[in-house]
Amino acid sequence: MTQRGRATRSAGPTGRPRRADGPRGAERVGAPRGDLAARRARLRAVIEPVVAAAGYDLEDVAVSRAGRRHVVRVIVDADGGIGLDAVAEVSRAVSAALDAAEESSGDILAGEYQLEVSSPGVDRPLTLPRHWRRNVGRLVKVTARGDGQAGQPAGDRQVTGRVVEADDERVVLEAESGRAEFRHAELGPGRVQVEFHRLDEIADDEFGDTEDTDDIDDEDDVEDEER
The missing domain is CATH 3.30.300.70 (RimP-like superfamily, N-terminal)
Structure with missing residues (x-):
C-alpha cells in the first residue's frame, strides 16, 4: 500500500x-x-x-x-x-x-x-508520466483524445479503466471494453476513482486536508490560493 x-x-x-x-x-x-x-x-x-x-x-x-x-x-x-x-x-x-x-x-x-x-491525495490530477506510473493498479477516469487513425475513434471520449501499465511513453488501461493503450499526449488529466471496497487500503491523508485550523484567525478570510 x-x-x-x-x-x-x-x-x-x-x-x-x-x-x-x-x-x-x-x-x-x-x-x-x-x-x-x-x-x-x-x-x-x-x-x-x-x-x-x-x-x-x-x-x-x-x-x-x-x-x-x-x-x-x-x-x-x-x-x-x-x-x-x-x-x-x-x-x-x-x-x-x-x-x-x-x-x-x-x-x-x-x-x-x-x-x-x-x-x-487521491484528488491530485494525473498529468505527468510519473503520476500514472505511481498509480498502477488504480481505477481512473480520463478524457482520451482520438485522431481517427489506427482504428481509434475520432474526437474526445471519457474512458474509465484500471491502470495496468505505465511508463514514460504510454499508459495501458483495462476498461470494460477491453485493454487500450494511449500515448501521454492523447490523455487529459486523469482522476483516481475511489473504490469503496478498497477504502480500508487507502490512508486517510489521501482524501485531502482534514487538519484543524483553529490556530488561524477566524475573523480573517482566506484568500484564493495561487497555484
Missing part, C-alpha cells in the same frame, strides 16, 4: 513567527495575486533543490493568505509513496533552507508564515 504523510511546521526551525513589522518592511494585507505568484516562484527556487537532494519529487508549491499570515503548502512524492517520517524530514530540511535563504537574501515571504509539507 502506498504510504502517505503530512507535516505542519511554524515559520523556521525554532518555531519563532516572523513579525510583519520587522526591519525589512511591513507585510501588506491582501497582497495582489501577482505578488503571490512571484513569491511562489522564489519559494520554488529554494525548495526544489532541497526536495530533490532528499530523493523526492516536488509536485507543487502553493502560497495563500490566511489572516495575517501566509500558508506555504509543499507537496512531495516518490515511487512507492512517502511516509510520515520522510515528510517530517523533508519539512525540517525545507524550513532550514527557507531560513538560510532569508538570512542571505532577505525576506522571501514578509511576515509570519506556516509551512505545510504533505504527499498528494
Whole structure:
C-alpha cells in the first residue's frame, strides 16, 4: 500500500513567527495575486533543490493568505509513496533552507508564515508520466483524445479503466471494453476513482486536508490560493 504523510511546521526551525513589522518592511494585507505568484516562484527556487537532494519529487508549491499570515503548502512524492517520517524530514530540511535563504537574501515571504509539507491525495490530477506510473493498479477516469487513425475513434471520449501499465511513453488501461493503450499526449488529466471496497487500503491523508485550523484567525478570510 502506498504510504502517505503530512507535516505542519511554524515559520523556521525554532518555531519563532516572523513579525510583519520587522526591519525589512511591513507585510501588506491582501497582497495582489501577482505578488503571490512571484513569491511562489522564489519559494520554488529554494525548495526544489532541497526536495530533490532528499530523493523526492516536488509536485507543487502553493502560497495563500490566511489572516495575517501566509500558508506555504509543499507537496512531495516518490515511487512507492512517502511516509510520515520522510515528510517530517523533508519539512525540517525545507524550513532550514527557507531560513538560510532569508538570512542571505532577505525576506522571501514578509511576515509570519506556516509551512505545510504533505504527499498528494487521491484528488491530485494525473498529468505527468510519473503520476500514472505511481498509480498502477488504480481505477481512473480520463478524457482520451482520438485522431481517427489506427482504428481509434475520432474526437474526445471519457474512458474509465484500471491502470495496468505505465511508463514514460504510454499508459495501458483495462476498461470494460477491453485493454487500450494511449500515448501521454492523447490523455487529459486523469482522476483516481475511489473504490469503496478498497477504502480500508487507502490512508486517510489521501482524501485531502482534514487538519484543524483553529490556530488561524477566524475573523480573517482566506484568500484564493495561487497555484
